[in-house]
Amino acid sequence: MAKNDSFKVSAEELSHQTPEYLETLFAVGNGQIGVRSGHPLKVNELYGGNPGSFVNGFFDSEPIQYGEWAYGYAKEHQTIIKLPNLRGVRLQIGDEDSSASEWQVKPIQMTLDLEKGVLDESYKVVTPLGKTFELVMQSFASVTRSELYVCQYQIKNTNFSEPISMTHPLEQKAAIVQTDDPRVASKAHHLRKADYQDYAIWTAENSQRSIAIRVINGEKQLQAEETLTTVFQMKLLEDNQNHETPFNQELADFEVLLQEQQQSYQQFWAASDIQIEGDPVLQKGIRFNLFHLNQGAGRDGRTNFAAKGLTGEGYEGHYFWDTEMYLLPFFIFTNPEIAKALLSYRGKILPQAKQRAQELSQEGALFAWRTIDGNETSAYYPAGTAQVHINADIVYAFQLYERVTGDQAFIETVGSEVVFETAKFWLSYGDLVEKDGKLAFCINGVTGPDEYSALVNNNFYTNKMVQNNLYYAIELAQRFGKYQESISAWQQAADLMYFGYDEQRGITKQDDGFLEQAVWPFETTPAEKYPLLLHYHPMVIYKHQVCKQADTVLAQMLYTGDFSLEQLKKDYDYYEQVTTHDSSLSRSIFSVMASRIGDSEKAYRYFMDTALMDLTDLQKNVVDGIHAANMGGSWLSLIYGFAGLYYDQGLRLANHLPQKIKELKFTLFYQGEPVKINLKDQRIDCQLAEETRLIATKTDGGIWIKER
Template identity: 50%
Template sequence: MKTYTLTLDDLGNIETQNVETIFAQANGFMGVRASLPIQANDSLPGTFINGFYETHPIIYGENAYGYAKNHETMVKCFDLRTLELSVNGEVLSVLTERNLKLNLMTGILSETYLYETNLGQQIKLELESFTSHFNRTTYAQKIKITALNFSGEVHVKKEAKLLLPNSSKDFDPRVREASVNLQKQGNQYTTANSKLSLYTKFDEIDETFQLNPTQSFEFEQLNQISKENQFEIVSYERLKVEQVKIFDTFWSVSDIEIDGDETLQKGVRVNLYHLFNSAGRDGKTNFGAKGLTGEGYEGHYFWDTEMYLLPFFTHTQPEIAKSLLTYRLNILPQAKQRAKELGFAGALYAWRTQSGHETSAYYPAGTAQVHINADIAYALELYEKVTGDSAFIQSAKEIIYETARFWLSYGFMSQRGFEIHEVTGPDEYTALVNNNYYTNKMAQNNLRYAVRLAHTFKENQEEATFWQTAADKMYFGYDETSKITKQDDSFLDKQVWDFAHTPKENYPLLLHYHPMKIYKHQVLKQADTILAHMLFAEEKAQVARDFDFYEPLTTHDSSLSRAIHGVVASRLGRTQQAYDFFADSATMDLSDMQGNASHGIHAANMGGTWLGLIYGFAGLHIDNGELKIENHLPKQIKALRFNILYQGKLQSFELKNEKN
């Protein structure tokens, strides 16, 4: 089917580096960008290994106690795709045609390139490749070289090449050079500072052969990378057969069918494909903001996983969800250490990290986003509700207790109630405020979940009393005059950003204005109070007033924003607005809406696409232990079909648009 196949025609912007991101392949351990097979200046090859990073000291002009100490940058290790090709001694360098076809059903990429020499001798280069989900250490390629219009000597050389540092001078705080000088000893590669090691087993070819017109030369390569010096003997065809089986199982549960819009159907499947590919599976790694497709955000793990990605995995691939949550359990010691370092009780999870240690150099938009604690607690609670896996929750309950202890330590009781000051909510254009609504709402939920677990497991009873009191007395700001929920204590008192005189090219604001300029205004980067309304049921009229107030102030500079607004618009019955937000979310990377697809996929937005469909259009929610749906389909969608795993049983749903 067309909607299970991605080609260049599906991309609104076909810059080479964007193509390399969108057609990238990954398997949770390894990711390989779909770079050009013959070296070119506009190509950005890269192989990323989940959790393989180098550290560098963060240099502050003015340091202070408790600042993050080190960068952790995922390494862009090897070029596994480039080959050298010459005809009668003349190097091929002129690309005249390229076609890519990614089979989303199997994770197998097929490519065709036409190259020619200055003398007009033409070669057709055909590639088939995949990152194996059966043997995650392996990137498999089959390559076919065909002479089109000449007879002569063809030389091919293909070997894995270590990528060396080549820093870009472009200013963008979201990107950092990811190539490093790895130390090589035999088949072992080690980072200089973090002391992490990889082992390799690479196939190489260096051969000359004679070809006549239409004759071909074909070979296979199995390039293997592992964190341990052990490699299984594998064959290309066996790996391919198993790849098809694994993807078939994935789609049988996770596919979503949309009738009425082929473009959005394909966008949804591309997004689900990348979600499946980049999720860590070993409990020691997680899901980077750009997956394993690019070097944006240094490969760091954020709250994106818990709030935007885990709903999809929890409802369709619970074993992957469990692995991602296990990572949080495994880095709990680092979170406890961080809270202690800052002078608080319990645990404070790092805002951006791989090792578990905080790496965010700008604390107002990093460490101050303490809501990550409650985000993780929310994700664990959702996992318990959906899967019924009480054994895992019992093993992970210390996360809930320790984060509850943090809230009691970080907040305080006043005449107004339990307040939490000096925080940054999801809206990163508003920093270091008091009583951010989202943070307080999530902290309240975190505390109540801790109380419930304490009663269930008959422990921490004395602490649970204090947790219950803090939750019950949590303070939420509200403006009685305008009947608007306060994003924080000061937001409504600020001057509105001058949107009318802000040039289009000055978005995103963070690249064109100093934080002090942004922070003093009413302007949002993304959903904040509206995200809280998506997660917790509120009076519909109140949600509508808040939506009408906050959405016009929102730039949607963050890729995380549109999907959330779409879900809430659906629930408000604003189906056209919901559809517009969803359409943007579904095709964000295909159209390069954010202008930075070359840095890697927008993984959280891809999870947001699932939220838009399932939480929004289908209105999925849990009511008294039962799955319920509400039909909010917009007129553009005739029918919606999807599956949900609930309490270990697969349930299938179909919604039809009665208005059509």
């Protein structure tokens, strides 16, 4: 990548130029609408790529067909639907038609302006009869008006005098992706289109969910130097909504919409920007990641953050624990209103979680491992439903939100019932048994974050998170005067929680059996056999010591203060040797912990992989969408790692800057107040508002920020 403006990413900087790769990276979105940057003339099959658009929460479903079904298996697939390529146009000059013959289209420039939230493009177009012109485009998904995608087209430098007729023939082109990769949606879901006076309604063939699409200024005959601004308005329709009048919003002109977009992004960067001195490529990489985080987050309290955002079909548009553990820290500390909306989604689907617990003969609530509407859609339960730690992950996020924002009202009205119902589940699913000669609360038959170790007993991460879940439930029950009859049982389970430890080796056990298994033969496994999940049967993987991603190390990142530095180093060194990082969620956690144990060079190497993962296509699957959790993880690597952020009755920070980063500046919002942090050399400077109820105290290790 070239070392140029760190708020702009250009296609010419990137290592490869395949259409699908560029479509993902230059996708624009606003949390409700996402549009891949498909070929501008892609309205038929003449041009390559995988263009299309997505609406958060708009999906189709169909029954899962099992060869051998068992009670409690997930019942239905849910797959986000790829909608038509909104930006694609059909051009006609006289008898020449771009949809009937392949016109030569050579990109001149494609630049994503991160600072303004706008995609700028230009192309040189040559028709089969030799007519040439330049097509200039500027597009964005409006952050302030979430139903709108706006695209302006301009015709320049023609060698002919005839007008160009431009139209938007929106037709779904949903080719089936032929792949065995379980991370990719491999089913095409078709839509039925019904045309009305100035809009169309698209209905999913199986679920009968509908969306209305209106195209404003979709047709025009353009002369040289003329422009056409097309506004696409998209709205999900509720079951009882009047389909005859789905739109009532008055639209502004292009300049007003553009100004709104720029102002919105100005506010976003004022709150969220991270300034890095010493590496301009790294600076651009982190801003690119933060930009996509802003684009992908649902803001309406009814949708969440899909694993690939709204940039592709990977993971079928499902929501995972990625949101709570990798994405929400960024929003909680920089954009708490978005964090609140994402957490509200969990409150909304609590009824489905309670029903799922009943299906598994348990009390309380069990949140779906992967879902869109709250129902479990994972057909492979050992790596799906068995990851019950998602309950405690969600509770951890509610707790972090309260600690950082002080918003007790939201916790009382929305979060507390999630906390209580998950606590009920743990008491039902776990067991008080004799373990290692004493009474202990054990949680058996689960899968932790490491999906290469399935259906284990006493996964360390799960037990640590559950313990926190129970203690938080006790705190809220006492505060709000609820569930007094359950407090003693929750207290006993939390106090007696079992944590395995190998005394001989001095290693924290990932689970009861992990350290007793043969280590995976890393030295004889060729590079082309990674990720292991695509080349080895689960039975082969499960019987070895091998981690797909951070597991015990993730628990120790979240609860660093509960361990000695010596123990953290021992566990880190051991688990690093058996971790493949086949998951994009892994490297950021190892970066954070490398910072905290004092290995700044290793922390930097891991961080470089997270910060530039999609811009370098490290995982080789950006074509299916961005790696949203890793983008959140790059923020964690910087703020939790290099800046040492850790909650301990306030915010503690420490300077762990690696040598290659000369200075790090960022802003955190704590208790509703902005705190500006600057790390340079061995110093940490903390700037509070002139009149503030926060106080920053210097400590031996850094700075401690808390209320007066």
